[in-house]
Amino acid sequence: MSSEPGPGLGLGLPFLPGCAFRDPMKTSFHRSQTLGYKNGFAFPRLPTVGIGRERLYVNQLSQAELDEISNKRPTLTYGRAKQAPPSSFIPAHVALDKKILKFDAYFQEDVPLSAEEHYRIRQVGIYYYLEDDSMSVIEPVVQNSGLPQGRLIRRHRVPKNDRGDHYHWKDLNRGMNITMYGRTYRIVDCDPFTQVFLESQGIELNPPEKMVFDPYTELRRMPMRKYITPSDFDQLKQFLTYDKQVLRFYATWDDTNSMFGENRPYIIHYYLADDTVEVREVYKQNDGRDPFPILIKRQRLPKTFVDKKKTFPSCVLEISDQEVLEWYTAKDFAVGKSTTLLGRTFFIYDCDEFTRNFYRDKFGITDFQPVEIIDKKPLEKVPQESPNPEDRKRRFILSYFLSNDMISIYEPPVRNSGIIGGKYLGKTRVAKPGSTTENAMYYEPSDLTIGSTIEVFGHRFVITDADEYVLNYMESNAESFPAATLQSLRDHFRPRQVVKETANSDIPMLGTHKQELDELIVQVQEEMKLHKYLNNKNIREAFLQCDKDGSGILDQAKFLALCNSLSVPTDAILLNKLIDLCSCGEDKINYRDFLRAFPS
Structure with missing residues (x-):
C-alpha cells in the first residue's frame, strides 16, 4: 500500500467512527488565503489547496482558463472575433489628480455694532477636490479690510447632516444655497471646467446669477470729487527766493491791567519762505521765570475769519483756508504799531537792519524810528521782619x-x-x-x-x-478731662454764645424747643442704628472741613449736598424734622445740633 493516498482515497471514505484516520504527513491545517495583491492593489482569487494543503480538484479552473472564458466571443460568419485586450486599471487618485471643481459664492454677515452698515457681503470660492471628495472655502484677501480673510474652511470632507453623510459633487449646483458649519453660502456661478464636468456626468446646471457686492465697500470706493481751482501763486518760487530770510521785530506785551500782569518783552519772527510767524520770549538773568523760549510756535496766523460769529475751537483744531478769510502777511507788521496775535496785543517798538532793508526795497517805507519803552515804577519792597514772616x-x-x-x-x-x-x-x-x-x-x-x-x-x-463739638464732648465726659482744660474752652466760647444770643434776641430759644430737639435727637439715634453703613466719624469730619470759618452754620443747599454725598437718608421723616429744628432762618442750618444725632 502506498504511503500517499490516491485522489479518491481522501474523498471516498466518510468521516465515520472507526473509518477516520489521521494522516501523519499533514502538518498545515489553516485555510488558504483568498485575497492577493497586484501592483499595490488587492484583488480576490480562488483557493487551489484546502485544509492540510490538499489540492482541490472539483470545479477548479486556472487563471488562464478563467481569462479565456471571460474573453470568449461567439463565432461569427467570417470567423472568430478578435480578442479585445483587457482594460488597464487606473485608481481614482491617479485619474482625478489635480481635478478641482470651483464655485463662486458669497455669504451675508450681520454687523450689529455699526451705524454705517447693518450687514456685510463677503465673497468666497468653494473648491471641491474630485480625487478624495474633500472641500475647502477660501475668501480672497483684500488689503486693509480689517477682517480675518483667507482660508475659512480647511480642506476635508465636509459633513452634510447628522447621519454621517458628506457633501458630494452631485449636491453642488449654481443658484443654490449650501450650509456648512452653520454658515449659509449662496453659489452663483462656476468656472468652465466645472461646467463641462458636471454636464458630462448628466447634471443639468442652473443658470448663473450675478455676484452680490458689499454696499459699504462700494460706497467707500467711490472717489470724492473735489473741484479746486489751482492757485496762480507759486509757493515753490517763494520758498526758493526767500529761504532762510527772516524778519525780526522787537515787541512788548502790556498785561499790567490784569492781576499780577506786567509788561514783558518778546521777539517776533516772520519767515518769508512760507509766511509763518513765531513769537519768542526774552529772558534776563535771575528773572524768576521758567525757561520756555517760545510763546507761539511757528505757524500761519489767521487775521480775519470767514464768520466771526461761528464758534470754532481754534485752540485744539487746525485752521484751514476754508475758515480764514485773511492771513497775516509782512504788510501787517510795522514799527510803532500794535498787532494782535492769537488774542495777545503786541506793540512793535523796533526791528533789525535786515528787516529795515526789506521794507525799504519792497514797500518803500523809510521811517523806522524806534519807540522808547518806559518801564513802570516797581512796587516798593516790603522789609523783611523775620526769616519766615509768612x-x-x-x-x-x-x-x-x-x-x-x-x-x-x-x-x-x-x-x-x-x-x-x-x-x-x-x-x-x-x-x-x-x-x-x-x-x-x-x-x-x-x-x-x-x-x-x-x-x-x-x-x-x-x-x-476749637470746634463747639469739643466743648460739648468734654462737658458730656467731664470726669475724663481736667477742670482747667474744660474751663479754658468754656471761657473761650462764652463771649461767642453771648453774641449769638444777642443777635437772635428776636427769636429766643424756648425751653420747649430745646426739649423737643433733645427728644428728637434720641429718636434719630435709634433709627440711625439700622443704617450700619453710615460712618459717624467720616460724617463729622466732612462737616467740619466744609465749615471754613468755624461758625457752625452752613447754607441749606451746601448742607443737603454734603448729606447726599455721605449717603445720609435725609428723606426719612425724623431726619426731615431734625433738619427743620436745626434751621436758623435765611436758608441756614446749624449743623452742630444736627451732628449730635451722629455721635462718634
Whole structure:
C-alpha cells in the first residue's frame, strides 16, 4: 500500500467512527488565503489547496482558463472575433489628480455694532477636490479690510447632516444655497471646467446669477470729487527766493491791567519762505521765570475769519483756508504799531537792519524810528521782619483722634499765598518735648487748651480756636478731662454764645424747643442704628472741613449736598424734622445740633 493516498482515497471514505484516520504527513491545517495583491492593489482569487494543503480538484479552473472564458466571443460568419485586450486599471487618485471643481459664492454677515452698515457681503470660492471628495472655502484677501480673510474652511470632507453623510459633487449646483458649519453660502456661478464636468456626468446646471457686492465697500470706493481751482501763486518760487530770510521785530506785551500782569518783552519772527510767524520770549538773568523760549510756535496766523460769529475751537483744531478769510502777511507788521496775535496785543517798538532793508526795497517805507519803552515804577519792597514772616499768617486745623491718640494737621489752601495747602501731617502720635525712648510721653486731650503751644517735630502750633463739638464732648465726659482744660474752652466760647444770643434776641430759644430737639435727637439715634453703613466719624469730619470759618452754620443747599454725598437718608421723616429744628432762618442750618444725632 502506498504511503500517499490516491485522489479518491481522501474523498471516498466518510468521516465515520472507526473509518477516520489521521494522516501523519499533514502538518498545515489553516485555510488558504483568498485575497492577493497586484501592483499595490488587492484583488480576490480562488483557493487551489484546502485544509492540510490538499489540492482541490472539483470545479477548479486556472487563471488562464478563467481569462479565456471571460474573453470568449461567439463565432461569427467570417470567423472568430478578435480578442479585445483587457482594460488597464487606473485608481481614482491617479485619474482625478489635480481635478478641482470651483464655485463662486458669497455669504451675508450681520454687523450689529455699526451705524454705517447693518450687514456685510463677503465673497468666497468653494473648491471641491474630485480625487478624495474633500472641500475647502477660501475668501480672497483684500488689503486693509480689517477682517480675518483667507482660508475659512480647511480642506476635508465636509459633513452634510447628522447621519454621517458628506457633501458630494452631485449636491453642488449654481443658484443654490449650501450650509456648512452653520454658515449659509449662496453659489452663483462656476468656472468652465466645472461646467463641462458636471454636464458630462448628466447634471443639468442652473443658470448663473450675478455676484452680490458689499454696499459699504462700494460706497467707500467711490472717489470724492473735489473741484479746486489751482492757485496762480507759486509757493515753490517763494520758498526758493526767500529761504532762510527772516524778519525780526522787537515787541512788548502790556498785561499790567490784569492781576499780577506786567509788561514783558518778546521777539517776533516772520519767515518769508512760507509766511509763518513765531513769537519768542526774552529772558534776563535771575528773572524768576521758567525757561520756555517760545510763546507761539511757528505757524500761519489767521487775521480775519470767514464768520466771526461761528464758534470754532481754534485752540485744539487746525485752521484751514476754508475758515480764514485773511492771513497775516509782512504788510501787517510795522514799527510803532500794535498787532494782535492769537488774542495777545503786541506793540512793535523796533526791528533789525535786515528787516529795515526789506521794507525799504519792497514797500518803500523809510521811517523806522524806534519807540522808547518806559518801564513802570516797581512796587516798593516790603522789609523783611523775620526769616519766615509768612508763617505768622498761616492757619491750620489740628484733629485729635480719641480712638488711638493720634494727631493730624491740615492747612486750608489760601489763594495767592505762595504756599501749597493740604495735608500737613498725617495721622501719627506726637511726642512731647523732652520725651525719650525710655520714657515716651505723647500729647493727650488734656494738653489741648485754648492758648497752649503744641510742638510737632520742631514746629510750634498755637491753639487759637476749637470746634463747639469739643466743648460739648468734654462737658458730656467731664470726669475724663481736667477742670482747667474744660474751663479754658468754656471761657473761650462764652463771649461767642453771648453774641449769638444777642443777635437772635428776636427769636429766643424756648425751653420747649430745646426739649423737643433733645427728644428728637434720641429718636434719630435709634433709627440711625439700622443704617450700619453710615460712618459717624467720616460724617463729622466732612462737616467740619466744609465749615471754613468755624461758625457752625452752613447754607441749606451746601448742607443737603454734603448729606447726599455721605449717603445720609435725609428723606426719612425724623431726619426731615431734625433738619427743620436745626434751621436758623435765611436758608441756614446749624449743623452742630444736627451732628449730635451722629455721635462718634
